[in-house]
Amino acid sequence: MNRKVPRDFWGRRCDVATICLLAGAAKNAKWYEMIPFRLAAAGALLLLLSSCSSDSTVPSDHPDTGGDLSDVIYVGGVNDEALDRMLDGTPKEDPRQAVVVDSPDLSTPLPQASAATFTFHLASEATYVPGLRRRSPPSKWQRAVHALGRFLSPEGTAHAHGAPYNGTAYYLVISDADSKTRLQVFTPETSFTPGAIDWQNLVQAPQPLKLEITSAFFEENDVPADGGPFVGGTFPFSIE
Numbered sequence: 001m002n003r004k005v006p007r008d009f010w011g012r013r014c015d016v017a018t019i020c021l022l023a024g025a026a027k028n029a030k031w032y033e034m035i036p037f038r039l040a041a042a043g044a045l046l047l048l049l050s051s052c053s054s055d056s057t058v059p060s061d062h063p064d065t066g067g068d069l070s071d072v073i074y075v076g077g078v079n080d081e082a083l084d085r086m087l088d089g090t091p092k093e094d095p096r097q098a099v100v101v102d103s104p105d106l107s108t109p110l111p112q113a114s115a116a117t118f119t120f121h122l123a124s125e126a127t128y129v130p131g132l133r134r135r136s137p138p139s140k141w142q143r144a145v146h147a148l149g150r151f152l153s154p155e156g157t158a159h160a161h162g163a164p165y166n167g168t169a170y171y172l173v174i175s176d177a178d179s180k181t182r183l184q185v186f187t188p189e190t191s192f193t194p195g196a197i198d199w200q201n202l203v204q205a206p207q208p209l210k211l212e213i214t215s216a217f218f219e220e221n222d223v224p225a226d227g228g229p230f231v232g233g234t235f236p237f238s239i240e
Contacts, residue, residue, distance in 0.1 A: 068181070073198075075187035078169045079162040082221045083186050086171060089223060091214050091231040096124035099170075099213045099232035106211075109240035115199035118172070119191040120213065120232075164220040170232065171214045176205035208238040 072083065102119045110116050167188055174183040182205050185192050194202065202209060213232030216223045223229065 069184070072184040072186055075185065075189060075192065077163065078165050078186050078188055079221070082165045082169065082218050083171065085218070085221055085223050086169075086214070086216045086229045089216075089229050091229045094230050096122070097215055097228065097230035097232065098123040099215070101211075101233075101235055106235050106237040109238045112203045112239055115194045115196065117191055117193040118211065120170075121190055122215070122232075165218050166220060168215060168217050171216075171229075173212045173214075174202060175210050175212070177208055178206050180205075182209070203239050207240075208236050211235040211237065 069080070069083065072080070074080070074083075099120050100123055102121060104110055104116045104118070165188075169186060169188045170190070172183070172185040172187070172192060173181060175181050182202055183194060183198055212234050214228075215230050215232050216228035218227065
């Protein structure tokens, strides 16, 4: 009667004593000795899941810039990481976050001779809304927590362009009649005057033009759940 001889991983014969020894070692392994292996397995699983989902697309109602942010004009203390975080989210409709353009008067053509200064404000700043609480900059403790979270995050070192931004910022996009993006501005200010070259680019663009404004509130470059981004509005105008 033929009997199958047990062998190890390398094909070597194993006697009964060896098999019992290995089985006992596995059975008696301490739970804390298994933790590093379980953590490694969990980490590998998370890495696999993240890589599988990295190519998925998320619907967005942001202005269509073709994904090119190389020409964005950054004003004040904002930076590209904050803008990336804003564009990661889908803009929400909130009447309190709607933008009101104060000047120039976009109902009439703007003169070509000099660049217009676009000035605006949020609707919530014009009237009192019961129950609306204005956001204040995060405390030192909150900033420390966010900094620690970014340090522990795999994406924490992906950007290092300036100090983290806190507060409200606005993303302005002007496109022409052919839906081609002509000007992009990311600013904490509620007014902006295009430079001479940018203004001439708008003058020579197919008319009419369209100004789109999106806003968000940032804490250490991150957009919290209630911080937006928010649809500010779309404002057509022309230059003659």
